[in-house]
Amino acid sequence: MNFIDSHCHLDSPKFHADLEQTVERAFSAGAVALINIGVDLATSKSSVGLASRYRLIYASIGVHPHDAKTLSNDVIEKMRRLGREQKVVAVGEIGLDYYRNLSNQAIQRQAFIEQLNLAKELNKPIIVHCREAYSDVLDILDEQYLPHVSGKPPGVIHSFSVGVRYAQEFLKRGFYLGINGMVTYPNNTQLVEAVKIIPMDKILIETDAPLLAPLIHRGKRNEPLYVLEVAQQIAKIKNLSVEEVCQTSTNNTRQLFNLQ
Numbered sequence: 470m471n472f473i474d475s476h477c478h479l480d481s482p483k484f485h486a487d488l489e490q491t492v493e494r495a496f497s498a499g500a501v502a503l504i505n506i507g508v509d510l511a512t513s514k515s516s517v518g519l520a521s522r523y524r525l526i527y528a529s530i531g532v533h534p535h536d537a538k539t540l541s542n543d544v545i546e547k548m549r550r551l552g553r554e555q556k557v558v559a560v561g562e563i564g565l566d567y568y569r570n571l572s573n574q575a576i577q578r579q580a581f582i583e584q585l586n587l588a589k590e591l592n593k594p595i596i597v598h599c600r601e602a603y604s605d606v607l608d609i610l611d612e613q614y615l616p617h618v619s620g621k622p623p624g625v626i627h628s629f630s631v632g633v634r635y636a637q638e639f640l641k642r643g644f645y646l647g648i649n650g651m652v653t654y655p656n657n658t659q660l661v662e663a664v665k666i667i668p669m670d671k672i673l674i675e676t677d678a679p680l681l682a683p684l685i686h687r688g689k690r691n692e693p694l695y696v697l698e699v700a701q702q703i704a705k706i707k708n709l710s711v712e713e714v715c716q717t718s719t720n721n722t723r724q725l726f727n728l729q
């Protein structure tokens with residue numbers, strides 16, 4: 470069964486001891502690609518490094534809203550150069566996080582806008598992190614980004630975990646929604662309701678590894694192989710086979726990130 474983990478952080482220190490084996494477990498189970506995501510300049514570089522070492526790993530580059538305060542002009546310039554590397558498929562994760570507020574909100578908005586401009590310039594889709602900042606994210610996307618990308622899928626809302634209303638807002642704008650292990654947690658009714666109405670051809674499956682392990686591994690390190698648990702849960706909710714969920718989300722991921 471073919472599948473793709475569309476969002477993982479294999480450069481995390483949590484994988485230093487057994488990266489090789491972790492990647493091998495995913496590939497021998499049928500992974501046909503893994504997208505490794507940058508959250509600042511250093512991890513964007515490591516992401517590109519992983520992509521050059523492994524044929525089936527692709528990279529995204531970006532500065533996470535938590536680290537927005539590190540996005541100087543110099544960093545943007547370095548990101549721009551990294552963004553032209555061959556296996557960079559997206560700009561992200563970028564966005565707004567008003568839950569943890571690790572960078573000041575105005576600085577987060579500024580960094581988000583600057584990286585939307587970078588995505589436009591590089592002609593790459595975006596990977597959006599949004600927590601408790603939905604109306605600002607939608608406003609910024611509407612004003613600064615969507616008018617410039619008409620005709621192709623704009624990106625993915627990663628770690629989507631809120632309800633039907635925001636699912637519809639993003640779908641209306643052409644976004645894919647990234648569903649991860651949170652869909653396996655009990656009491657996540659609003660996410661389950663959202664998954665019911667999101668068309669299968671708009672879903673990407675992801676782990677966000679090493680974070681957010683699915684229920685049966687909860688509290689432990691997550692890894693790309695466990696994206697199959699996410700597929701299984703979506704299959705159950707949508708009354709589809711797990712093969713169908715894996716196949717369609719693989720096609721979706723290939724299409725969004727323009728993978729061969």
Ligand SMILES: [Zn+2]
Pocket residue numbers: 476478506562677
């Ligand atoms: Zn992430």
